[in-house]
Amino acid sequence: MSSIDANPALSLSRSRTDMLRKTLLSRPSTVFAVVVIGIFTVVALFAPWIAPYDPLAQSFFKVNQYPSWEHWLGTDQFGRDVLSRIIHGSQNSLLFGVMAPTIAMVVGTTLGVVSGYFGGMVDRLVTRVIDMLLSFPELLFAIIVAAALGGGFWSVLLVMTVVFIPGFARVARSATLAVRQEPYIEAAVAMGIRTPLIIIRHVVPNMFASTMLMMTLWIASAIRLEATLSFLGIGTRPPEASWGNIIRDGLTNIFGSPWAIIGAGFSITLVVLAFNIIGDALRDAMDPESAE
């Protein structure tokens, strides 16, 4: 056939990175969110250089000071510089806050998609395990794990991840069940496409939007959970700082030095808001009908 040669090779789909860039830079709100996350990342990475004081240095003479040129956010009941603690605390908070939901999303979505797509025994097994995990209160579960493994970075990460997995698995499973009924899945089967390819190419892209939005929402829960765990002595241990334990410390001393709560709370709000805005934008970008 002559027309085969007449057509040059086409690129079959538009470039993903182009679309991503377009989505993130097209609206002022997403630009703001990207800038916020960028700033916090830089702060977390270079905390020792940016922080004006040692976050652990106590001073009996500077207890509960109001903001001043010397201490921008004042000092806490041990006389530590609040701003420096927030800057250092961003390391732990961001690390757990982003990592735990991300790992949980990957594991949970995999479980949910596999169980929803194949059904049968696999589905029954996965669903039962998820139900079991959900029946434990998260704190009880955290204490059990901490008792078994001891505290520390990895066991905190493990606890938080496992606590988040069931939610992702459930959402992914029900979304997969819906997508599985779509005629384009049947069409792919009829064309002789391998099952793993069908799952990766057709099932996951079509159920991923809800999962991703959920992940950005759970960053907030993760930061909060880390604070709770810190309070129990499983998470970030005092005197080391995280946004969660800054708030907890600040709460006991809310009248002496409200600046700790305000500063850390404001940071959490800003980060969570930024992630939510990006999550929204990504969901819109992934919706085929709204692209363009």
Next chain:
Amino acid sequence: MTGPVLSVRNLATSFRKGQGWSRVVNGISFDVAPRQTVAVVGESGSGKSVTAMSIMRLHNPEKSRVEGQVLLEGRDILALPEAQMRRIRGNDIAMIFQEAMTSLNPLHPIGKQISEAILLHNDCSADEAKQRAVALLDKVRIPSAASRYDDLPFNFSGGMRQRGMIAMALACKPKLLIADEPTTALDVTIQAQILDLIRELQREEGMGVVFITHDMGVVAEIADQVVVMNRGDEVESGSVRDIFFNATQPYTRKLLGAVPRLGSMAGEPLPRKFPEIDGVTGAALERDVMPDTVRHDQPPVLSITGVTTRFTINKGRFGRASGRVHAVENVSFDLMAGETLSIVGESGCGKSTLGKSILRLVKSQEGKALLNGRDLFGLSKSELRSARRDIQMIFQDPFASLDPRQSVGRAIAEPYLAHGMGTEAEAGRVVGDLLEQVGLSADMAQRLPHQFSGGQRQRICIARALALSPKVIVADESVSALDVSVKAQVINLMLDLQAKYGLSYLFISHDMAVVERISHRVAVLYMGEIVEIGPREAIFANPQHPYTKRLLAAVPIPDPDHKRPSKVADVTELRSPIRDLDFAPTRRDYRQIGEGHLVMA
């Protein structure tokens, strides 16, 4: 004769679009006299349903603007306050919709929903309402109406549900009935019954009817006056005979020319393309007969013997099998290279299940499906995957069978790459070539499915099926969802491709007029069994089995002078294919009528 029940004057509807307004109906005027039926005809997107909704004032007032006048017995209802309008809806004007199942509340018995409508608009007791509801069900010819009063909508078949909807619409003796594509989702035999019923009731009750449809055959059967719409504009209006015989507008003629007429192929054994319609004059240019593509000298490309597919119904606390649906029962046929075999029958007859059984998308209990001599039912998973290269499927809904997030180029290239037929760069060339083959252009490859029209999407699905150069294509109701003119184009494309590549089609359809154009042979399926099979010409000219005869007689004929004898009393429904577990199917014998023409005895 009194004045018109309804008179629509310069009706114009606009929807809010961003900051501005976009006009979707542009100045429609017509009158409906008592006992008269006005058909509003047009292709999808012509604004016919929007017109109906505007008359009923069912659009969201925040997002729409309706101008002009709608006079119900001289009173302009567009000017009425919402509270008064509510009293008019259901009472003076009733409406029935296309999907009876979604218009009925699935959790309430049909009878109760009807008496609710009666109670809302009348001052009477609950008992009285119930009596009247039963009388109405009786009136719409639901057998043993009193005992079915408490049945839920899902207990009714599609045709019965639409009768229920009509009963509800009639509850308050409306002066005007608006029917929005009420028979589109129904089988032809059921459609004929519903049309008869509407006509009959109209005579008895003396109401005016606005009948919205895209089907010219239905228009010829039911309408007195016709309004033709195109993209929100009124193209032409007049009496039904004027429109059919003396249409002045090219668009009307084009619409009429595209309507397949049953019996237009008598005496021609081979398929023929639909006539090409000249866009300016509306004149129909009849096409030549297709060349004979059937390879009688070769063994059949697909040979089906004794295929039986049953689904077990689990009921009760422990999910014990309580019965079986005999969806496909002992079906056998051969499909030659280059041949089109149509499987026809009404919904629920098992024709789709048969197609899916052959492709092993559903599991069959018995039988053989030999594709080039290899039994598809005996293959392992990986063998089956490679065997699927030779047998491809085109589905009914082209939009749903394309991944919404995948560019159409990717979609077409996917099977090609998955079967390792070439590199990425070669796939790009093949995609461009295939898109041009199906009448699209190569630079559309990057677009997403939602950026195409329905007909274009079906072309894309055909291109995707062709990517593997298959021998057999199973087309499951592939043109049913398309407008008539688009339908004709897609069928013509399929015929061209058959002539070019020697493809064999298994064409599954309920649309007899389309089947007549495309097929070499026809098999009639009834309750999972073939009741008649033979050359298309023989089946259409000389149907033997009573079911085949009924199927052919029910097809609406787009000729207003041809009036079918009314058979309102006939409410035969498809019998249920659900059987007891120990049911043993009877052995069937077939009688030979002519060359290759077999009828179940």
